[in-house]
Amino acid sequence: MFKLHKTQGKARRGEFHTPHGVIQTPVFMNVGTQAAIKGALSADDLKNIHCQVELSNTYHLHLRPGSDVVKAMGGLHKFMNWDGPILTDSGGFQVFSLAGLRKIKEEGVTFASHIDGRKVFMGPEESMQVQSNLGSDIAMAFDECIENPSPRDYVEKSCARTTRWLERCKEELARLNSLPDTVNPGQVLFGINQGGVYEDIRIKHMQDIAKLDLPGYAIGGLAVGESTEDMYRIIDAVEPHMPVDKPRYLMGVGTPSNIIEAVARGVDFFDCVMPARNARHGHLYTWSSGTINIKNEKYKLDDSPIDPICDCPTCKSHSRAYLRHLFKADEMLAMRLAVQHNLHFYNTLMAQIREAIDNDTFDEFRQKWSGKIDKRNS
Amino acid sequence: MFKLHKTQGKARRGEFHTPHGVIQTPVFMNVGTQAAIKGALSADDLKNIHCQVELSNTYHLHLRPGSDVVKAMGGLHKFMNWDGPILTDSGGFQVFSLAGLRKIKEEGVTFASHIDGRKVFMGPEESMQVQSNLGSDIAMAFDECIENPSPRDYVEKSCARTTRWLERCKEELARLNSLPDTVNPGQVLFGINQGGVYEDIRIKHMQDIAKLDLPGYAIGGLAVGESTEDMYRIIDAVEPHMPVDKPRYLMGVGTPSNIIEAVARGVDFFDCVMPARNARHGHLYTWSSGTINIKNEKYKLDDSPIDPICDCPTCKSHSRAYLRHLFKADEMLAMRLAVQHNLHFYNTLMAQIREAIDNDTFDEFRQKWSGKIDKRNS
Numbered sequence: 001m002f003k004l005h006k007t008q009g010k011a012r013r014g015e016f017h018t019p020h021g022v023i024q025t026p027v028f029m030n031v032g033t034q035a036a037i038k039g040a041l042s043a044d045d046l047k048n049i050h051c052q053v054e055l056s057n058t059y060h061l062h063l064r065p066g067s068d069v070v071k072a073m074g075g076l077h078k079f080m081n082w083d084g085p086i087l088t089d090s091g092g093f094q095v096f097s098l099a100g101l102r103k104i105k106e107e108g109v110t111f112a113s114h115i116d117g118r119k120v121f122m123g124p125e126e127s128m129q130v131q132s133n134l135g136s137d138i139a140m141a142f143d144e145c146i147e148n149p150s151p152r153d154y155v156e157k158s159c160a161r162t163t164r165w166l167e168r169c170k171e172e173l174a175r176l177n178s179l180p181d182t183v184n185p186g187q188v189l190f191g192i193n194q195g196g197v198y199e200d201i202r203i204k205h206m207q208d209i210a211k212l213d214l215p216g217y218a219i220g221g222l223a224v225g226e227s228t229e230d231m232y233r234i235i236d237a238v239e240p241h242m243p244v245d246k247p248r249y250l251m252g253v254g255t256p257s258n259i260i261e262a263v264a265r266g267v268d269f270f271d272c273v274m275p276a277r278n279a280r281h282g283h284l285y286t287w288s289s290g291t292i293n294i295k296n297e298k299y300k301l302d303d304s305p306i307d308p309i310c311d312c313p314t315c316k317s318h319s320r321a322y323l324r325h326l327f328k329a330d331e332m333l334a335m336r337l338a339v340q341h342n343l344h345f346y347n348t349l350m351a352q353i354r355e356a357i358d359n360d361t362f363d364e365f366r367q368k369w370s371g372k373i374d375k376r377n378s
Numbered sequence: 379m380f381k382l383h384k385t386q387g388k389a390r391r392g393e394f395h396t397p398h399g400v401i402q403t404p405v406f407m408n409v410g411t412q413a414a415i416k417g418a419l420s421a422d423d424l425k426n427i428h429c430q431v432e433l434s435n436t437y438h439l440h441l442r443p444g445s446d447v448v449k450a451m452g453g454l455h456k457f458m459n460w461d462g463p464i465l466t467d468s469g470g471f472q473v474f475s476l477a478g479l480r481k482i483k484e485e486g487v488t489f490a491s492h493i494d495g496r497k498v499f500m501g502p503e504e505s506m507q508v509q510s511n512l513g514s515d516i517a518m519a520f521d522e523c524i525e526n527p528s529p530r531d532y533v534e535k536s537c538a539r540t541t542r543w544l545e546r547c548k549e550e551l552a553r554l555n556s557l558p559d560t561v562n563p564g565q566v567l568f569g570i571n572q573g574g575v576y577e578d579i580r581i582k583h584m585q586d587i588a589k590l591d592l593p594g595y596a597i598g599g600l601a602v603g604e605s606t607e608d609m610y611r612i613i614d615a616v617e618p619h620m621p622v623d624k625p626r627y628l629m630g631v632g633t634p635s636n637i638i639e640a641v642a643r644g645v646d647f648f649d650c651v652m653p654a655r656n657a658r659h660g661h662l663y664t665w666s667s668g669t670i671n672i673k674n675e676k677y678k679l680d681d682s683p684i685d686p687i688c689d690c691p692t693c694k695s696h697s698r699a700y701l702r703h704l705f706k707a708d709e710m711l712a713m714r715l716a717v718q719h720n721l722h723f724y725n726t727l728m729a730q731i732r733e734a735i736d737n738d739t740f741d742e743f744r745q746k747w748s749g750k751i752d753k754r755n756s
Binding site: 034035036037038039040041042043044060064065069072073074079080081300301303313317318319321322324325326328329331332333335336337 | 418438695
C-alpha cells in the first residue's frame, strides 16, 4: 500500500495507494472542512492547482448535512465531485477545539454542537460510522487531542484511553468495510500518536499503537500551543519508533518552513488551514519575495502577477493591482484568487520537495528555503 | 455599427460591432460593478457561461480604485482580464441611488461617497473622462435618474438638463477619443431617455436626444418604483420615437418575463443585478420548474442538478443536495455555483430569444415562457 522509493537522510520519497488513486509523498492535503474549499474553490479548481488529496472533517459533516445525507448521495467523492483521494479527520480534534461543554468518558465524548448547541455523542464507533458513510479513502482514528502543555498524569491517562479507542476504531472499521452497502470498502485507518510534549509518553504511545499494524500513522496534538522547537523535538523523538514501511502524517502543520523541517525529520503527509486563511487576509506566498501583503499600497499600480515565476491560474491571468483592488473593494473574487494561489504554492512546494529528494538535492533545497518563504516582506 | 438582421413584430434580431467583438442582440449584459462579478466569478468563468458583454460602473470604479489606476493598468479589459465588449454605466444612476448629500447644479452633481463620505463632484465631462480612462467599448451618458413618481414640472426641467448634459458628453468623448494616449479610441456613447412615467415628456426627450445621432439609445429611469404596467406603457410610448437603426437598451431590467416582454416591444440590450442577487439568496431559475429555492428541505437528498436540461458548469458537476448543503453551511462556493447558474440561465434565455426571432417563432416563445420562469415554485 505504501512504497518507499528513496530516502535522503531522514527525508522520504514514496507513494501511497488508495481506491481513488496514488498519492505521491511527501504530500500536502488541501483542506475542505465542510466538503468545500474555503474561498469558493470547486473540485475542478483543485485539479488545476495540482491538489493530490482533499481533506474533510467528520465533526463538521456529521453535524451538517449529516453523514447519512452524504452516504445517500453516493459518498463524499460523488457529493463534492472530487474523484481523487480523500482523507477524513476523525472529529477528535474538532470535538476538543470547537465544540462546547465536553464530557469525556471511556465510551466517548458528549459535546454541544458549535452550530446550535444540541448535545451530540461521539466515540470511536460513531466516528468510524460517520467516516464510513462519508466513504473517504483514509479514515483517522478517534483520539483525544489535548492542549500543550497539559499535566503529565493527565496525558498518560489520556494516551492509554486513546490506544483503547484506536483498538475499537480498528475493529469497527473492519466490520463496516465488510457490510454489503459500505460506500468505500477499501477505506483504511490511520492511528494517531499523542503524548503532549513528553518524549517518553510519546514514544511509549507510538510503540503501543504500532503494534496494531495499521496502514499509516499520524503525529497529532502538535501545533496546539507548544513552541516550534518543542514540535521538532517531539518529531525527532517519535520518528524512530514509527514503522518505516508506513506513511507518517503530521497533523495540522504548518508553515512552509515547518513542512520542509518535518520532511527532513521523516514526515510524509501534511495538512493545514494556514495557506487558505492567510490568503483570505491577503498574505500571499512567493518564491521571489517571501510572504507579501497584497493589500499594501505599494501594489496599487503593480501590473505584475503575485509571483512572476508562478504558473497558478491566478498568476497566469491577474495582476497584483487587480488583486489589491478586489481586496480593497471587498469582492469575493479576491478570496478565490488568493486561496487558489496559496494552495497552488503549497502543492508546488511539495512537488519541489519530492523532486529534490528524487535528485538527492533535498539538503540544498532545505538550506535554500527553510525559514525564507514565511518571512513577511511587506 | 448596428445591423438589424430581422424583426418579428417589434422584436428585433441584430448585431452591434465594438472594438472588442460583435454583440449579438437581443443581449443581456453581465454586471461586474467593481470590475468583478459578485459571487467570485472570474472573467474566465464569464466565457464559460456565454457572457457577451460585461458591465462595470463608473461611480464605483471612480471612487475605488480610481480610473487613473485602471488606465495605468491598461484599461478595464486588461485590468480584469476580459477581452470581450464592456459597457460602463455613467455613474448617474449610482450618484442618485447610492451617494449621500447630493447637490445638483447645471455643471453637475456634488455628492458624498458611500464609502468614506468624502465630497466628490461629477458632471458630464468628469463621467466621460472616467469612462475614457476605463476604456469601455460603450460609455453611457451622464444623466439624472429621477425616482418614480416625481412631480411633472421637476421631470421636465430635469430632462432638459439631461439633454444639455448629453450634448456636453458627446463633445467631451469626441475630444477624449482624439487624444494620443486614450485607452480605447473606438469608445462610443449611448444617450439615455428619461421622463419618469409621463409619456409626453418621454417622447419629447427621446426626440430631442435622437437628433444627436448617437450610436445607441437607452431607456433609463424605469424599474425605479413604478409598476410593471407603467414600465411597459412607457416602452410602448417611447419605442416608436427611437431610431430604428440604433440599438435600444432598457437599463436595469429585469425578470426573465420583463426581458421577454421588452424584446417584444423592440428592446435590444438589457442588464440587471437581479439574477446574481437572487442566486446569492438561493433562488435559482429553471426551465423545468420555474424559480426554486435551493435551501428548501426538499432538496436535501436530491441528487439531480438544479435544472436537468441546463448545461452550465454548476449543473454539469453538482447536485441540488450539494448546493443546498453549501448554502446551509455558509460556504462561499454556494454563491459562486449559484451565480454561475443564474447568469448562464439569463445568457441562455437571450440565446433562445435570438434563435426564436431567427426562426420566426418568437411569438410562441413569448407565449410559452412569459410569466412562467419567474414563478416561485418552492
